[in-house]
Amino acid sequence: MKKKTFLVKLGTLLLGTVLCGVLAGCGQTGGQRYAWPLATASPEDTVTQIFAEKFADEVYERSGGWMKIQVYANSTLGGDRELLETCADGDIPFVVQNTAPQVAFMPDLAVFDLPCVFDSLDACRKKIDEEQFYSLISGVYTKGGYHLLGIADQGFRVMSTNKRVDAVSDFSGQKIRTMENSYHLAFWKALHANPAPMSFSEVYIGLQQHTIDAQENPYEVIVSNKLYEQQDYVVETNHLPHLIPLIVNDDFFAGLTKQEQEVIQQAAKAAVAYARKASDERIADRIAVIAEFGTQIVTLSDDTRQQMRAGAEDVYEKIHESIDGQIYEAYLGR
Numbered sequence: 001m002k003k004k005t006f007l008v009k010l011g012t013l014l015l016g017t018v019l020c021g022v023l024a025g026c027g028q029t030g031g032q033r034y035a036w037p038l039a040t041a042s043p044e045d046t047v048t049q050i051f052a053e054k055f056a057d058e059v060y061e062r063s064g065g066w067m068k069i070q071v072y073a074n075s076t077l078g079g080d081r082e083l084l085e086t087c088a089d090g091d092i093p094f095v096v097q098n099t100a101p102q103v104a105f106m107p108d109l110a111v112f113d114l115p116c117v118f119d120s121l122d123a124c125r126k127k128i129d130e131e132q133f134y135s136l137i138s139g140v141y142t143k144g145g146y147h148l149l150g151i152a153d154q155g156f157r158v159m160s161t162n163k164r165v166d167a168v169s170d171f172s173g174q175k176i177r178t179m180e181n182s183y184h185l186a187f188w189k190a191l192h193a194n195p196a197p198m199s200f201s202e203v204y205i206g207l208q209q210h211t212i213d214a215q216e217n218p219y220e221v222i223v224s225n226k227l228y229e230q231q232d233y234v235v236e237t238n239h240l241p242h243l244i245p246l247i248v249n250d251d252f253f254a255g256l257t258k259q260e261q262e263v264i265q266q267a268a269k270a271a272v273a274y275a276r277k278a279s280d281e282r283i284a285d286r287i288a289v290i291a292e293f294g295t296q297i298v299t300l301s302d303d304t305r306q307q308m309r310a311g312a313e314d315v316y317e318k319i320h321e322s323i324d325g326q327i328y329e330a331y332l333g334r
Helices: 002-026 047-062 080-089 107-113 121-129 131-144 182-190 200-208 219-224 250-254 258-293 302-311 313-322 325-331
Strands: 034-039 067-072 094-096 146-161 175-178 194-197 214-218 233-249 296-299
Touching: 034 047, 047 067, 047 094, 047 146, 047 233, 047 258, 067 258, 080 094, 080 233, 107 131, 107 182, 107 233, 107 313, 107 325, 121 131, 121 146, 121 233, 131 146, 131 325, 146 219, 146 250, 146 258, 175 182, 182 194, 182 313, 200 214, 214 219, 214 233, 219 258, 233 250, 233 258, 233 302, 258 296, 313 325
Parallel strands: 034 067, 034 094, 175 194, 175 214, 233 296
Antiparallel strands: 094 233, 146 214, 146 233
């Protein structure tokens, strides 16, 4: 019933776009102009949307207007899990989303839940783009029924809190909202914090009413949802990169002509570079917004970050036992 309802919803939204595409194409060569949906669960004013829109624009321009992608944001076609399922089924060809909800479908992606691996975004991006590692991760998506087109990001996840953090001991006892992810929970427990999974829609009120002390998210999310208004500090824990892969149904992609595949791959490459640049610019802007409000930005020392990494050894072991060893070693550069 849920599947049937979704298909009706999708069909209603896309009918006008598809008919328009067919009519436009018939005027050129008697064929059909493509109008494919790309869905996200993210709001429109995010790097995820920027990434998706840039990809769609690049596909349109590089195909001379013959190939068209329509972007549907803000869970219009479903939440993260539903989008992943319908993409695997082929109902939605393209999806952009964070890796966190994908771990349940592709356990090897838990490699991205290894905490405190990188000291800079440049180092993280260099690893993501490394030919050997990217090939291994692409294989994970292929086994899941997807084709990986590229990975952008929204920077690192950071912590906002009402207790200043300078040393590892300062995490102790803080009730911090996290996503429903066993590795994320294990990381904060390893730091002796008190992780509390809850719906994101409840976070602002939770901070306001002090049912939670802290939360963790990229700067983008902290500012767009004004979480900094209820917090005295934003601590640059930089514990995880917030990665946003662009994927396409593998059978759909394989059914395209070589020329169409090339257009899509080159469009994705350009969109990744564009989204990363936009992310860097937006992070700087978000930091300025937070600082202007009066919430303090705390940068942790190298020593504290090393202690955080050392304290999370059990998390490393759990992930190592759960994923492909070659992927684990490649990610850590071993």
